[in-house]
Amino acid sequence: MTTSTSPGEISGKPGLLFRGAEADIVAGTWQGMQAVYKVRKPLTYRLPLLDESIRRQRTIREAEMIHLSRRAGVPTPYLYEVDVPGSTIVMEYIGGTRLRDMVGSMGDDAARGAFREFGAAAARLHSAGIVHGDLTTANVIVRGGALVFIDFGLSFRATRLEDQAVDLRLIKETLTGAHPGASRLALDALFEGYSKVSGTAKFRAVQRQLRSIERRGRYARVA
Amino acid sequence: MKRYIAGVESTAHTFSVSVVSSEGEILSNAKSVYKPPEGAGIHPFEASQSHISSAPAVLTQALEGSGVGLGDLSAVAYARGPGLGPCLRVGAVVARTLASSLGVPLVPVNHAVGHIELGCLLTKTVDPVVLLVSGGHTMIIAYAGGRWRILGESLDLTLGQLLDQFGRHHGLASPCGRAIEEAASSSRNYLRLPYAVKGNDVSFSGLLTASKQLLDGGESFSDVSYSIQETAFAMVTEVTERALAFTGKREVMIVGGVAANIRLSQMMSTMSARHSARLTATPLEYSGDCGAQIAWTGWLAYKSGVSVPVAESGVTQSWRLDNVDIAWRD
Structure with missing residues (x-):
């Protein structure tokens, strides 16, 4: 990758697209192309020592995971540049709408299709040894008919059933937490899509692990 | 017209009784906190024994200190869970006794929801x-x-x-x-x-x-x-x-x-x-466990129609707050 700008500097007219929990997502250009800059600004509530190492580690790992995920057949933005000292990743701009903002207005069939694809992508990541770590509906952009996965900031390489189940648990938590109305249909479709890619045996194993994690939760009663 | 409700908290180390009004005034919030020996955590049975011995005094202090007559209480709320079984049962017994003797409804409250609703009220x-x-x-x-x-x-x-x-x-x-x-x-x-x-x-x-x-x-x-x-x-x-x-x-x-x-x-x-x-x-004063969180949330629940017959007023040690229907918010 070539460096066209000094570390952390955003070329083009920068526009804050989104202030996330750990990074600002800024629109700009890179080599004349429309681009997104993901800038991990220092979080001042954290000790600088702790904060720097977390930002550095997450920047490197995220770039790696975005790349590996695409190789595993899951659409992700193309990487343009990784600036480790500036904890900034420059990547392809994905035009579209976050799945989170569409769920409420989607018809049942469209929702079923989208969540089936969501589940299938999760299974593809898992079988490639990747755990996304932040599988929420806010981190999926619907572009045309396809789902593009973003925000690999908490992703890591793992093949443990436990980590894969935690991944699915977050989707479940998000669906029941943020989209209570659509959660049953969405979850069923999601699991269906997952199972189709992973195979039934593997899917059952992840489900068992998921239930075991839920039972470990405080005051949980799991049917 | 202003109404009043008493709330009993006893999910863990704190036994507390409070009286609040329908306007959200906390009229009393008496408590007694069980203190385990150095180097030890809460022993559920020991904590429940401590609650039993402090209950009469705490109850009296809360009721008398509130300035509200017993006959003016519209309902009695208690922390049904989640918490330590032996401790929860002490609070439930106190609340049942009070509600039955006054002939008013008994209102079960989720302790965690109590923390949140009291926080919202006070801030x-x-x-x-x-x-x-x-x-x-x-x-x-x-x-x-x-x-x-x-x-x-x-x-x-x-x-x-x-x-x-x-x-x-x-x-x-x-x-x-x-x-x-x-x-x-x-x-x-x-x-x-x-x-x-x-x-x-x-x-x-x-x-x-x-x-x-x-x-x-x-x-x-x-x-x-x-x-x-x-x-x-x-x-x-x-x-x-x-x-x-x-x-x-x-x-x-x-x-x-x-x-x-x-x-x-x-x-x-x-x-x-x-x-x-x-x-x-x-x-x-109200961020830790206290009767006021139960009394206030009990009031919110009671006014939206929640109560439980004494015969069904058990305790639930494991009771996640996302299992509680909240009828008073929209």
Whole structure:
């Protein structure tokens, strides 16, 4: 990758697209192309020592995971540049709408299709040894008919059933937490899509692990 | 016309009775807190014995101190759960007796929902992302579609347990939060500890083990206290920030016993400012377990039609707050 700008500097007219929990997502250009800059600004509530190492580690790992995920057949933005000292990743701009903002207005069939694809992508990541770590509906952009996965900031390489189940648990938590109305249909479709890619045996194993994690939760009663 | 309700809290170490009015005035909030021996945690049976012996005095103090006549109570609320069985049963017996003798309805309340609703009342918070941190809970919660929803939580220990178990390892008695906070305030030496954020959830078990090992390896209690606070509080602040960014809400509220920690509120305040959200914290007197949280939430539930016949008024040790239908919010 070539460096066209000094570390952390955003070329083009920068526009804050989104202030996330750990990074600002800024629109700009890179080599004349429309681009997104993901800038991990220092979080001042954290000790600088702790904060720097977390930002550095997450920047490197995220770039790696975005790349590996695409190789595993899951659409992700193309990487343009990784600036480790500036904890900034420059990547392809994905035009579209976050799945989170569409769920409420989607018809049942469209929702079923989208969540089936969501589940299938999760299974593809898992079988490639990747755990996304932040599988929420806010981190999926619907572009045309396809789902593009973003925000690999908490992703890591793992093949443990436990980590894969935690991944699915977050989707479940998000669906029941943020989209209570659509959660049953969405979850069923999601699991269906997952199972189709992973195979039934593997899917059952992840489900068992998921239930075991839920039972470990405080005051949980799991049917 | 103003109405009155009594609430009984006894989920863990605190036995407390409070009387509140339908206008949200807290007229009394008497309590007695069971203190375990040095180096030990709450023994459920011992705690329940302590509650039994302090119940008559606490009840009398709360009822007489409120200035409300017994005949003016519209209902009696009790903490049905979650909590320690033997402790919960003491509160349930007291509440049942009071309700039956007055001939008024008995209202079951979820203790965690109680923390949140009392916090909202006292800080005039309307629709917050809630960080509930105590010995019994570590959860990030927001209201949506008829229930308080859990957006993230600890996968193992609660923040209170982390601090207590670490403190007890050093020979302190639970609750150890204040002693750890004091010890931490004299250190600026950060020792590296595992930082475990998994999605919207946190995990403290590795952090506890590593912290104990540092102590055993000869590091000072004050340095390890500082490091455990910096690490654990940054973790819960980060997941709260994630929930805030995700939901787009404008208010953040800290409730539960650990809300009393100044370093935690500093971090939460810095984080909230970044998102232009208003941070509120329940006043110290009411941030820990107390009867007022049960009485006030009991009132909200009672006025929306919730009550339970004495014969069915059991306790529920495991009762997640996202299983409670909230009829009084929309």
